[in-house]
Ligand code: SF4
């Protein structure tokens with residue numbers, strides 16, 4: 001078989017495996033969110049639909065988490081089987097494709113995320129190097145920004161085509177929110193890009209290898225924080241879930257959706273959460289690298305070819321493990337914030353986006369560029385971590401910015417409250 | 422400002438590790454306090470006779486008129502209740518009842534009290550009419566000796 005054919009087959013297998021794995025993870029994320037929220041509110045949470053139908057596992061009924069492990073799957077099955085209600089006044093074409101426009105970009109982001117270091121595979125005597133990412137785009141970050149920008153159209157079109165006032169308000173809110181936060185989101189990434197000197201995610205990960213002290217979060221604390229906050233806004237999670245706003249808008253843009261179409265919006269929200277966590281991990285938290293690097297001799301040992309067929313399995317397993325741990329913790333953070341903060345008011349949301357996050361991102365960009373120019377960092381050909389000088393300089397600059405932002409916000413708050421009273 | 426934010430997160434983080442205040446309902450039932458006003462019980466004396474004397478004070482005091490009872494003379498040879506009369510029919514309509522507990526207070530014989538049972542869902546409206554058989558305590562669960570009234574003494 002020709003090399004090209006085999007490479008294409010590998011490619012297809014990778015797509016199926018990665019999307020399969022991530023789509024299976026969605027119900028577990030739903031379960032995780034429900035259980036964690038329940039614990040934050042001191043409830044028990046879902047624990048009724050578990051594995052107790054298997055003989056001998058009856059004792060699991062009503063047990064924490066395990067007792068409800070199938071809850072999200074059952075909910076999904078229920079949504080599949082539900083009758084679909086369609087209002088006659090909707091715009092049929094837009095109404096049908098809107099959930100797809102929301103869901104597809106959320107999944108597409110995963111195409112560029114590296115899950116682990118490459119492994120080698122011996123097929124018919126040829127060695128193939130398989131990176132554990134569907135593709136390693138040279139313009140990975142630009143692709144990411146472009147794709148997330150598309151997702152909002154789904155929400156806006158859903159609101160517009162539903163022909164319902166609640167949906168329309170939800171859609172309008174969503175578009176306004178996206179416009180304000182997408183700028184901050186893009187600008188918050190400029191710092192990392194300056195440090196890496198590239199848009200490629202594999203290079204961005206490469207400069208974060210060899211230990212937790214090389215992670216970009218130390219160099220870009222403001223960038224990471226802004227990216228996280230903008231991520232909440234972009235994935236419509238609390239405290240920025242104004243487009244859904246259950247308490248005032250019914251269910252916001254998806255008020256008129258039921259059955260599978262609703263499930264698509266629901267899935268898109270969780271896929272977005274996952275993608276954001278994955279991208280944040282990759283950009284700021286060292287991607288698939290562990291916090292403490294193992295000595296090279298250990299890697300040499302665990303990466304021996306097994307049966308002459310695959311090599312590099314050891315570091316791939318470790319890489320996927322660390323990647324999953326980081327994504328898991330970030331998803332927990334998403335849920336934790338949801339359990340803590342109330343929904344923003346609309347003007348507060350706009351205020352935060354335009355008057356706080358955008359200036360902060362711009363200042364961060366300028367400061368980062370200045371520090372890099374001062375330290376005179378050379379752009380290395382191979383992606384390797386920079387020396388401690390740059391990290392320390394950027395960390396100091398970041399801390400100064402954090403303190404300054406805190407002071408300014410506190411002063412603003414006092415001024416606003418002073419006016420109100 | 423950022424400190425406030427972290428404080429808020431710390432509060433919720435602490436709550437994650439606390440014991441839930443809710444119960445795994447069908448398996449674990451919330452313990453009810455002794456004064457809980459659940460479904461009514463009709464009590465007995467220790468010799469097994471019913472305490473109710475069919476005076477209908479409970480029916481009279483009941484604000485929504487949920488109690489219906491029909492009195493009958495006790496047969497002195499095979500008495501059902503300890504008094505001169507007993508309630509042949511004693512029904513409480515559980516949908517009309519407002520669980521105020523007035524019947525319990527009004528009863529001169531401590532015959533009707535409210536118990537701990539709170540699971541009273543049913544499929545039919547007619548099933549909500551609770552009969553004497555459902556409310557009566559078991560014959561061996563009685564307490565106290567009946568007061569022997571003069572009218573019951575043989576002349
Ligand atoms: S609890 Fe109140 S409403 Fe219910 S039967 Fe007794 S007196 Fe009537």
Ligand code: SF4
Nearest residue numbers: 473474476477479528
């Ligand atoms: S339950 Fe008490 S108040 Fe009601 S009829 Fe019987 S003795 Fe009288």
